[in-house]
Amino acid sequence: MSNSPVTHTDHTAAPHSLESLVSDWSTDQEVFKKVQWGKAMMWIFLLSDTFIFSCFLTAYMTVRASTVVAWPNPSEVFALTLFGESIPLILIAIMTFVLISSSGTMAMAVNFAYRRNRKATGLLMLATAALGAMFVGMQAFEWTKLIQEGVRPWGNPWGAPQFGASFFMITGFHGFHVTCGVIYLTTIAIRVLNGVYERNGKYEVVEIAGLYWHFVDLVWVFIFAFFYLW
Amino acid sequence: MDKAASAMQLDDDPDANAGQQHPIGVYLKVWGYLFILSAFSYMVDYFGFEGLLRWSLIIIFMLLKAGLIVSVFMHMVWERLSLIYAILVPPLCLAVLVGLMALESDYTFWTRIVFAGNETPLIEGH
Numbered sequence: 634m635s636n637s638p639v640t641h642t643d644h645t646a647a648p649h650s651l652e653s654l655v656s657d658w659s660t661d662q663e664v665f666k667k668v669q670w671g672k673a674m675m676w677i678f679l680l681s682d683t684f685i686f687s688c689f690l691t692a693y694m695t696v697r698a699s700t701v702v703a704w705p706n707p708s709e710v711f712a713l714t715l716f717g718e719s720i721p722l723i724l725i726a727i728m729t730f731v732l733i734s735s736s737g738t739m740a741m742a743v744n745f746a747y748r749r750n751r752k753a754t755g756l757l758m759l760a761t762a763a764l765g766a767m768f769v770g771m772q773a774f775e776w777t778k779l780i781q782e783g784v785r786p787w788g789n790p791w792g793a794p795q796f797g798a799s800f801f802m803i804t805g806f807h808g809f810h811v812t813c814g815v816i817y818l819t820t821i822a823i824r825v826l827n828g829v830y831e832r833n834g835k836y837e838v839v840e841i842a843g844l845y846w847h848f849v850d851l852v853w854v855f856i857f858a859f860f861y862l863w
Numbered sequence: 864m865d866k867a868a869s870a871m872q873l874d875d876d877p878d879a880n881a882g883q884q885h886p887i888g889v890y891l892k893v894w895g896y897l898f899i900l901s902a903f904s905y906m907v908d909y910f911g912f913e914g915l916l917r918w919s920l921i922i923i924f925m926l927l928k929a930g931l932i933v934s935v936f937m938h939m940v941w942e943r944l945s946l947i948y949a950i951l952v953p954p955l956c957l958a959v960l961v962g963l964m965a966l967e968s969d970y971t972f973w974t975r976i977v978f979a980g981n982e983t984p985l986i987e988g989h
Contacts, residue, residue, distance in 0.1 A: 649944055657945035666945070680953060691960055694964060700972075701976060843937075850932060
């Protein structure tokens with residue numbers, strides 16, 4: 634009868650005030666007020682993923698800092714010869730720009746989703762997925778090239794044997810995330826274009842997919858800095 | 864029933880759904896910044912900066928990019944403080960892990976130098 638939620642009394646506190654923090658966390662039922670359930674859960678998942686990737690990067694830091702053999706120079710290892718000139722790290726730079734572009738198109742898709750623009754949302758998501766697929770393709774090329782040059786998880790021609798293990802583990806796990814993201818985004822894009830969310834009004838699904846995709850880009854920022862540039 | 868009612872209330876709440884609707888210009892601007900910052904980080908490698916300069920530039924550009932992505936693309940600046948803290952505070956534990964492993968790897972490195980000596984194949988490449 635009178636079980637209307639008492640938990641909603643504190644909506645008055647400004648969302649960025651410490652008062653809202655305390656009242657949100659001290660209520661019985663829902664901590665994340667005005668946040669859709671799926672979105673809160675995606676954030677929690679991304680938090681756990683942050684820990685996984687951080688463990689990989691920390692492991693990489695540990696082996697790199699403790700080896701007494703010179704670490705292979707990524708600038709040379711990932712150089713490509715284009716137009717008769719060897720350009721350092723060029724493939725990785727292109728991959729970085731592709732992934733950032735995809736993050737931009739995804740942000741646009743989320744924006745159009747909240748404007749209830751079905752077609753623009755769906756097409757921008759498909760564009761994002763296509764850029765993601767392009768990224769995975771370039772990564773496959775990079776792996777092939779390195780394997781042909783003799784890089785293995787237990788050794789490589791240029792120096793510290795831990796290089797291969799770190800490389801395959803970190804970029805492999807990231808590439809796996811991108812691949813999953815491409816499938817995820819394509820699925821949601823098709824549902825958007827079919828008008829599923831127009832009917833049930835749950836356009837936040839697009840924002841949640843966007844969170845995942847931006848996270849994949851975010852992880853790449855750290856991999857790019859620590860693995861390729863360091 | 865109670866749950867459904869409150870969920871509906873949430874859906875009808877105008878700023879529950881419209882809460883993350885922001886002008887496109889903000890996204891385009893951030894997108895542009897991300898391109899510029901990525902170009903800068905690539906330049907660090909291209910021009911071959913070394914030592915402290917290299918590391919600080921890499922870290923600065925990395926943190927700026929990460930901040931822009933999380934705050935604007937992932938809408939973190941517009942979320943409630945309870946969510947922001949729930950997501951951004953736990954990763955601070957990782958700083959402890961990194962610190963511990965940095966100490967540990969330093970110890971391993973010097974142990975290898977001291978005990979492996981010069982005649983092991985480990986450092987033959989030098």
